[in-house]
Amino acid sequence: MPQNEHGTNTHYHQHDIVxxxxxxxxxxxxxxxxxxxxxxxxxxLFPTRSHTGAAQGGMAAALANVEEDNWxxxxxxxxxxxxxxxxxxxxxxxxxxxxxxVIDLENMGxxxxxxxxxxxxxxxxxxxxxxxxxxxxxxxxxxxxxxGHMILQTLYQTCVKLGIEFFNExxxxxxxxxxxxxxxxxxxxxxxxxxTGDIHVFQGKSIVFATGGFGKIYKTTSxxxxxxxxxxxxxxxxxxxxxxxxxxxxxxxxLAGLGILLSEAARGEGGILxxxxxERFMERYAPTIKDLAPRDMVARAMANEVxxxxxxxxxxxxxxxxxxxxxxEVIDAKLPDITEFARTYLGVExxxxxxxxxxxxxxxxxGIPTNIKTEVLSDNDTIVRxxxxxxxxxxxxxxGANRLGTNSLLDINVFGKRAGIYAVEYAREAxxxxxxxxxxxxVEKLLAIARNSTGTExxxxxxKELQDTMDKNAQVYRTEESLNEALDKIAELRIRYQNxxxxxxxxxFNTDLLEAIELGFLFDLSEVLVMTARERRESRGxxxxxxxxxxxxxxxxxxxxxxxxxxxxxxxxxxxxxxxxPVTVTNYPxxxxxx
Amino acid sequence: MADDIKVIAEVPSFTVTLMVRRYxxxxxxxxxxxxxxxxxxxxxRVLDALHKIKWEIDGSLTFRRSCAHGVCGSDxxxxxxxxxxxxxxxxxxxxxxxxxxxxxxxxxxxxKDLVVNMEPFYKAYRDINPxxxxxxxxxxxxxxxxxxxxxxxxxxxxILCAAxxxxxxxFWTDGQYFGPAAIVNAHRFIxxxxxxxxxxxxxxxxxxxxxxxxxxxxxxxxxxxxxxxxTKAIAEVKQAILKGRA
Numbered sequence: 001m002p003q004n005e006h007g008t009n010t011h012y013h014q015h016d017i018v019x020x021x022x023x024x025x026x027x028x029x030x031x032x033x034x035x036x037x038x039x040x041x042x043x044x045l046f047p048t049r050s051h052t053g054a055a056q057g058g059m060a061a062a063l064a065n066v067e068e069d070n071w072x073x074x075x076x077x078x079x080x081x082x083x084x085x086x087x088x089x090x091x092x093x094x095x096x097x098x099x100x101x102v103i104d105l106e107n108m109g110x111x112x113x114x115x116x117x118x119x120x121x122x123x124x125x126x127x128x129x130x131x132x133x134x135x136x137x138x139x140x141x142x143x144x145x146x147x148g149h150m151i152l153q154t155l156y157q158t159c160v161k162l163g164i165e166f167f168n169e170x171x172x173x174x175x176x177x178x179x180x181x182x183x184x185x186x187x188x189x190x191x192x193x194x195x196t197g198d199i200h201v202f203q204g205k206s207i208v209f210a211t212g213g214f215g216k217i218y219k220t221t222s223x224x225x226x227x228x229x230x231x232x233x234x235x236x237x238x239x240x241x242x243x244x245x246x247x248x249x250x251x252x253x254x255l256a257g258l259g260i261l262l263s264e265a266a267r268g269e270g271g272i273l274x275x276x277x278x279e280r281f282m283e284r285y286a287p288t289i290k291d292l293a294p295r296d297m298v299a300r301a302m303a304n305e306v307x308x309x310x311x312x313x314x315x316x317x318x319x320x321x322x323x324x325x326x327x328x329e330v331i332d333a334k335l336p337d338i339t340e341f342a343r344t345y346l347g348v349e350x351x352x353x354x355x356x357x358x359x360x361x362x363x364x365x366x367g368i369p370t371n372i373k374t375e376v377l378s379d380n381d382t383i384v385r386x387x388x389x390x391x392x393x394x395x396x397x398x399x400g401a402n403r404l405g406t407n408s409l410l411d412i413n414v415f416g417k418r419a420g421i422y423a424v425e426y427a428r429e430a431x432x433x434x435x436x437x438x439x440x441x442x443v444e445k446l447l448a449i450a451r452n453s454t455g456t457e458x459x460x461x462x463x464k465e466l467q468d469t470m471d472k473n474a475q476v477y478r479t480e481e482s483l484n485e486a487l488d489k490i491a492e493l494r495i496r497y498q499n500x501x502x503x504x505x506x507x508x509f510n511t512d513l514l515e516a517i518e519l520g521f522l523f524d525l526s527e528v529l530v531m532t533a534r535e536r537r538e539s540r541g542x543x544x545x546x547x548x549x550x551x552x553x554x555x556x557x558x559x560x561x562x563x564x565x566x567x568x569x570x571x572x573x574x575x576x577x578x579x580x581x582p583v584t585v586t587n588y589p590x591x592x593x594x595x
Numbered sequence: 596m597a598d599d600i601k602v603i604a605e606v607p608s609f610t611v612t613l614m615v616r617r618y619x620x621x622x623x624x625x626x627x628x629x630x631x632x633x634x635x636x637x638x639x640r641v642l643d644a645l646h647k648i649k650w651e652i653d654g655s656l657t658f659r660r661s662c663a664h665g666v667c668g669s670d671x672x673x674x675x676x677x678x679x680x681x682x683x684x685x686x687x688x689x690x691x692x693x694x695x696x697x698x699x700x701x702x703x704x705x706x707k708d709l710v711v712n713m714e715p716f717y718k719a720y721r722d723i724n725p726x727x728x729x730x731x732x733x734x735x736x737x738x739x740x741x742x743x744x745x746x747x748x749x750x751x752x753x754i755l756c757a758a759x760x761x762x763x764x765x766f767w768t769d770g771q772y773f774g775p776a777a778i779v780n781a782h783r784f785i786x787x788x789x790x791x792x793x794x795x796x797x798x799x800x801x802x803x804x805x806x807x808x809x810x811x812x813x814x815x816x817x818x819x820x821x822x823x824x825x826t827k828a829i830a831e832v833k834q835a836i837l838k839g840r841a
Contacts, residue, residue, distance in 0.1 A: 149666060
């Protein structure tokens, strides 16, 4: 076995299908693929630690179990919710396949809440309406306020049942692209085994990225510490484009000061947002559906209340989520976890006191561009054969400029399943692409630089400065000036990053080393986000430019496509090219977005 | 209304001492208790203090964590002698006049600092068939009454953090014992009206390393960060073995 200078070993594995990430999308893909072909799932974490488990409110599907509903209404809501940047063919698939996706999960054993007659119960959620916006509709299938937890557990349980092979606490650092039959094809991924420091090369015919999001570019976020965007960053470093990266969702109701998520289900069950004087301010911003307007609108309304001096608390820097009018038994039955978060972390009793909340960085609408078969694209329409992506890391695009609540748990199930199906279809016909001799050289270099760094800068300090600048300059409100400030700051941090210090010199469970490498990915993704946000000189969905306050369909009803250029930038961002890609429109021409 | 709101941002900082059990076999086989003074705030949790040590004082301090709000189950550890999630334990709720003792959960091999080898724990979980066993192939959803759904609600909350199993004195002395978490997850399916695999699971747990090893010390129930009535669930499984599932 080849051993390198650090005394670590290199191992080689071969599977027909290699899935990176063991959250909802990765495991849903594995459940499709595992029974047919030799499949490996590689995860940074033990599977049930994945952040799908933190999702609370529900999964949308027009089951019509409690009132009239259909997939076409769901499609319309998704398109409108996404401020018309949604690819409508993809949204149609999402809505049509949602019913089967929920039934699949129920059949696997997911304990959904039930109606009195034993069917899956459904509740209201932001932006989901009956008959094209007439009134809120009960579309969200749920299991108390731990729907993501139950999805993650159920998918893992099913993987155990099927004997899926997992490589847990393996951190994928590189995708090996190889010239084959005149085109670039993925041949393997290279991973770092946390327990030993060893390197593993996983050769696969089909490689599926299901690596989740990157909320840790922001300071205030609902995302886990581990959500550092490594998967999206790897794709970027391979010279493949990223789509719609400027669209980042801020969830309205994070616990003030902490960012811990309080589900939109709180408002779906009747919770009301109030400002310092107790006013239900959403009546002014969205007269028809009020507190159940889409997240981008509610988050901006909250930020605006605070900016205009109507915030609550000693610093007037948050608003209040009022559940006090709900019967305690409803709270206990339907919102037990989130009310416990309020008690545990803020010492607030939601039965009797309103809960301090403020928007928290929550979800990346953009990511790795794919088509509806989850095949990764290398430009507006060229497929990278053998490479797939699904879930938050991907941009298919069903969320457009703003994702509706409950559409992400749906996304991972619908497109995770598709990724599994199409990865099998491809691998059945394809050959293994040979892995080049030097497959691990980039990873060895990356690890060696971090391992041998003896500088003076602390990773945690640089990360905090990055997160501070992103919160300040690229959050709910943005301007050309603020984005340029962020860009300059990132450039400064990158220089300081050359002088970092990794204190842990060991091979085993070296999380110090890991955090240093993760920070590199955070820089890359922040920079792409800021660059695309700067180039999109309009306001749409989650992207709001104070210097361009309106939506400009003539110029910007297009997806952004960012490309990494092979050159050293003189000015920050010069090594990023922003191009555009048409939106797929089927039935719904862009209209003004009013609720 | 605003006057009623508790002041959350203005809690002053204070200094606490953490005594952390350190072990890194690459450096030395010796286990050391190392003390660290850190400045924290009223909303800070033990996880925040550990991060402060790692990020500001000693980058080699090693522990698992992810979601940081008590749902992923990564950071179960022994804090002042009790199993807790570090991200759910507010420092202000501990006795801060004394050092806060932090050590790995007991009964699983320590790999490095607060990181243990979880594999024996996961294996016990896998061994009780933690998945729905059903022979029907429904075209739609299976029906289940709200009452039948409520029957196993409590045990669906498990996040596999191992706080319960590694608080159990029987597990400490006999690593072969399935332990509370595996039984909780068996309970979740045994009492699910849609499931047909109860008998097999009950047979497995009727084994000499099964439920009968439980001495009803209630440590598991006290340790569970999700508030699951673990001891009650074990008792119900015992009853089901004796009398069939009710």
